[in-house]
């Protein structure tokens with residue numbers, strides 16, 4: 610469990626803007642994410658949610674502005690420092706990117722590689738026992754422990770998604786970024802994953818940012834909700850102060 614007091618800012622975006630060519634994706638986006646908060650990022654298709662998350666991880670450069678993550682400027686740090694920074698974060702992207710021919714367990718163990726530069730344990734057979742144990746624990750959290758030795762290409766879409774989530778949390782990230790984590794999950798599995806994220810924030814002090822088109826998930830599992838509309842951050846409010854109609858208004 611991380612020390613939750615005093616309150617600490619894990620992410621601070623300051624007047625962040627992004628364009629692809631002449632296409633402005635978002636501009637003048639500023640917000641702060643506090644340690645241990647669960648934050649829902651919402652907005653219609655194509656408003657730039659995934660792009661904003663990728664900027665936060667330093668995976669793509671911003672056009673202007675800056676984003677400071679865990680005390681480091683992700684927009685202008687060296688690639689070596691960026692790798693070290695990313696090792697402290699977990700990412701669940703819309704594409705699972707599992708290695709098809711490897712076992713589920715080996716795929717989850719890959720989530721630990723960034724934490725141990727230079728070590729390449731691609732297979733669960735050669736990984737240290739501690740890595741295997743951590744991966745089994747993460748698989749247990751997403752309800753897939755019994756699938757550990759199955760090849761990743763023999764999973765359903767929803768199972769693959771849960772393996773990707775296990776891979777993102779196995780290294781005990783300080784910040785977890787999840788881009789539509791429930792998109793391919795049935796309602797019960799989606800609820801389980803949202804509860805897991807909520808517990809990671811509440812019990813372990815992980816800062817969780819997730820995008821979702823489930824208004825209900827954003828309201829119930831987000832402490833705070835950020836909303837993108839027309840290239841701008843139009844909403845930054847506590848979930849307890851919002852209702853479903855407020856969020857539906859972002860999609861009009």
Ligand SMILES: Nc1ncnc2c1ncn2[C@@H]1O[C@H](COP(=O)(O)OP(=O)(O)OP(=O)(O)O)[C@@H](O)[C@H]1O
Nearest residue numbers: 629632634652653654655656657658659660661820
């Ligand atoms: N690499 C890229 N090059 C050019 N345009 C891009 C690139 N990536 C995203 N875009 C464009 O940026 C805009 C925002 O895309 P993004 O995926 O961030 O939206 P989103 O809000 O996450 O959408 P969705 O809800 O559909 O997942 C879209 O118009 C998209 O076509």
